[in-house]
Amino acid sequence: MCKYYIILLLLISPLCTATKVAHADIIIIANPSVTEKSLSMDDIKKIFLGKIVKWPDNTNIHFALLTGETHKAFLKTYIKRSAIQYRNYWRKMLFTGKGIIPKNFPTEQELIQFVSKTNGAIGYINAGTKAENVKIISVH
Amino acid sequence: MKKHILWISFLLLPTSMEMLWAIDTKEVQIHGFISQGVLKSDHNNYLSVKSEKGSFEFNEAGINFTTRLNDDLRLGIQFFARDLGIYGNDNIQLDWAYADYRMNNHLGIRIGKIKVAYGLYNEVRDYDSVRTSIMLPMSIYTEADRELLSSLKGISIYGELPYGLSYQAGCGATTARESSAGDEIKYYVGEHIKENTNISDVSLLSTEFKPDFITFAAIQWQTPLDGLRLGLSQIMGSADFTFMYDIMGVTLPVYLTFDSLSNTVGSIEYMFGSTLLTAELSSVILKSTIEVESLSADEADKKNFGGVYVGISHRFLEWFEIGTHYSVYYTDFDDKKGEDEDYFYRDDNNVKIHAAHLAWEKDLCMTLRLDPNEYWTIKLEGHKINGTAFVDIINYENKDLSENFFMFAGKISYNF
Numbered sequence: 001m002c003k004y005y006i007i008l009l010l011l012i013s014p015l016c017t018a019t020k021v022a023h024a025d026i027i028i029i030a031n032p033s034v035t036e037k038s039l040s041m042d043d044i045k046k047i048f049l050g051k052i053v054k055w056p057d058n059t060n061i062h063f064a065l066l067t068g069e070t071h072k073a074f075l076k077t078y079i080k081r082s083a084i085q086y087r088n089y090w091r092k093m094l095f096t097g098k099g100i101i102p103k104n105f106p107t108e109q110e111l112i113q114f115v116s117k118t119n120g121a122i123g124y125i126n127a128g129t130k131a132e133n134v135k136i137i138s139v140h
Numbered sequence: 141m142k143k144h145i146l147w148i149s150f151l152l153l154p155t156s157m158e159m160l161w162a163i164d165t166k167e168v169q170i171h172g173f174i175s176q177g178v179l180k181s182d183h184n185n186y187l188s189v190k191s192e193k194g195s196f197e198f199n200e201a202g203i204n205f206t207t208r209l210n211d212d213l214r215l216g217i218q219f220f221a222r223d224l225g226i227y228g229n230d231n232i233q234l235d236w237a238y239a240d241y242r243m244n245n246h247l248g249i250r251i252g253k254i255k256v257a258y259g260l261y262n263e264v265r266d267y268d269s270v271r272t273s274i275m276l277p278m279s280i281y282t283e284a285d286r287e288l289l290s291s292l293k294g295i296s297i298y299g300e301l302p303y304g305l306s307y308q309a310g311c312g313a314t315t316a317r318e319s320s321a322g323d324e325i326k327y328y329v330g331e332h333i334k335e336n337t338n339i340s341d342v343s344l345l346s347t348e349f350k351p352d353f354i355t356f357a358a359i360q361w362q363t364p365l366d367g368l369r370l371g372l373s374q375i376m377g378s379a380d381f382t383f384m385y386d387i388m389g390v391t392l393p394v395y396l397t398f399d400s401l402s403n404t405v406g407s408i409e410y411m412f413g414s415t416l417l418t419a420e421l422s423s424v425i426l427k428s429t430i431e432v433e434s435l436s437a438d439e440a441d442k443k444n445f446g447g448v449y450v451g452i453s454h455r456f457l458e459w460f461e462i463g464t465h466y467s468v469y470y471t472d473f474d475d476k477k478g479e480d481e482d483y484f485y486r487d488d489n490n491v492k493i494h495a496a497h498l499a500w501e502k503d504l505c506m507t508l509r510l511d512p513n514e515y516w517t518i519k520l521e522g523h524k525i526n527g528t529a530f531v532d533i534i535n536y537e538n539k540d541l542s543e544n545f546f547m548f549a550g551k552i553s554y555n556f
Contacts, residue, residue: 051300052245060211080366082414084458087514088270091555095267096255097216097236100169100206 025128026074028137029112031121033059038138044078047122049089050099055120064111064123065104074124078139172203175268177551183542184531187283188225191547197223198551200266202235214240220266226535227283235266236291246299253315254296256289257308257358258373259405259420265290269517272416272453272463273507274549278530279447279469280405280422287316289375289403292354304362311355314377327534329383329396332430332439343386350380371407376400392433399427403446414455418465422446423473444473453507461509469501471529476500485533485541497543501527515556521549 028044030036035057039047046052048063055061065071075086093099105111108125115121116133125131177198181191189195204218220235222228238252255263259280264270294312301307326344333342354377361370381396403424410417423446431438451465470476478499484492503525510518526544533541 046300051306053242054245058244080411082455082458084455084511084514085411085414091267092264092270094171094206095173095202095204095218095270096263097204097206097218097238097240097250100208100214101171 025126026070026077026124027127028122028124028139029115029131029134030123030137031115031117031119032133032135033119034122034135034137036137037135038140040140041078044139045080048079048102050093050102059120062118062121063102064114064121065102066108066111066124067104067106070108070124070126078124168205168207170203170205171556172201173267173269173553173555174201175199175551175553177268177274177549179547179549181545181547183540183545184528185225185535186532186547187530188227188532188535190225195225197225198549199223199230200268201230202266204235212242214242216240222266224283225532244299246301248298250296250298250310251294253291253293254310254312255291256310256354256356256375258289258356258375258403259422260371260407260409260418262290268519268551268553269555272461272509273451273465273505274519274521274551275505275523277420277447277449277451277465277467277505278501278503279449279467280420282469283530285401285403285424288314288377288379288401289354291315292356296356304364305359306362307357307359309355309357311353314352314354314379316349316379325381325396326383329394329430330385333385333387333394333432336432336439337387339388341388345384345386345391347384348382350382352378352380354378367411369407369409369411371409372405373407374402374404376402394433395429395431397429397431399429401426416453416463417451419448419450421448443471445469445471446473447501459511461511463507463509465503465505467501467503467505469503469527469529471499493541495528495541495543497527497541498529498531498533499527501525501529515554517551517553517555519549519551519553521551523547523549 034055036055043052047061053061072083075081075083079086090099090101094101105114108129111123112125112131112134115123178194178196179186179189179191179198180194183192185192189197200222202218202220204216206214206216208214217237218235219232221230221232223230234253236253236255238250238254240248240250242248257263261271261276261281265276265281268274292310292312293315294310296308296310298308330342330344334340354375356373356375358371358373363370378400379398383394383396385392385394403422405420405422407420423444425444427442429440447467447469449465449467451463453461453463455461476499478496481494483496483498484494487493503523505521505523507519507521524546528541528543531541
């Protein structure tokens, strides 16, 4: 039985869906009130997993998500999870009372507007997207 | 009436597939889930379910309401109902309800009815859609202690620490009720009386359960190796039961005390790409005392039991995942072969039959999970089991208890 299982795994594994947006296409943006100029990959991961909720100056972090391919690329690059893994993570948080489902925005313009108007907000967009009234956070 | 409230609440909520994850009134988020499963075994009745004939007494449902009063304070409440054979019976319970105040990244406080953190999955054991398998490994997540250890009324603290560490700790009163003195406990107390008094005319009249304190602590380390997480958790507690027995027409109290119960779990999780590797090890030490008033049938006991499992799952496509785990459990580490005469069951003629395989369970599980969209989950699962530690020998007749058996589980879940 085990050998058939292994064969099934090998046949199916190449069919995984590839993400079309690459790492270099995603930039991190934040509200101008955020004093940080750069963040580590680990910090970004912790923010979007709800583990870090305050900036060093103790102001609250509000993170925003997109949908679609940009969201998948962001998750793959910075959170190291697929969309379904990320969704299940927040379901665990939700059904144990430890968190509320994060805000999802259908368009980049809506996300940019949220980030620009919300103190302590952070989000991500495509590199080519014009974004006003937000600051770009470099990633180290 | 009370049983139907939860089901009616689902009917009143919108079910359009175009809606977002939940109904957001801008102040209160409402989410929920409902799962319906089926169990069928070729031999034996598993846990408390009539699985040998096949049973649909295997479902869960929950609905929660959460809101932020401000950036630091969140309130939430979840109602839950489940049915697993004779357990639950769809009675609606308060699953959790607490206020969560986050002071900073290193310290948050929760007050109310709180889920107990131990292992990777205890807090989420009732939510089918957040894991691959239908049945969690019994070596770590046994149904027998579920009610005693699932939640507490009290306070907990949590937070992030340097070097990738995070912690949770809490204490309070167990939220278990009289029903937590499961049939297994009552059965063996009754057998203890019969064995030590040579009296067979023994029947249980009532059960009283005195809630006691439990404490838990869990620490996790997100290691420098990306995706590798290690965890260590422990629960400690005690409990008192008073059973009133009719022994040959005389009513006598029997006191069962769990003087101390400690459950320690070590966990490893490694996530790389679409693959998840997990392994956990559990060791439970239980010191108990039985006192039978007016009869010389007192006994003190200390047992060390638990188990281990390893598992792997891989998501091949967005809608398709396969997982497998192998779990080993022993009811007594000092008697892994089941040589003690306490491993017995009674046949149709009430004759005691020694069955060493009641001392362990070795379970090879394989799961196929389908996610047609973000709301629905379908799972099919097979278990090849050796050992009858979790076979129900109390509630159902066992004409021929089989050491080896196969069990099929299927489940469909909806989340919103």
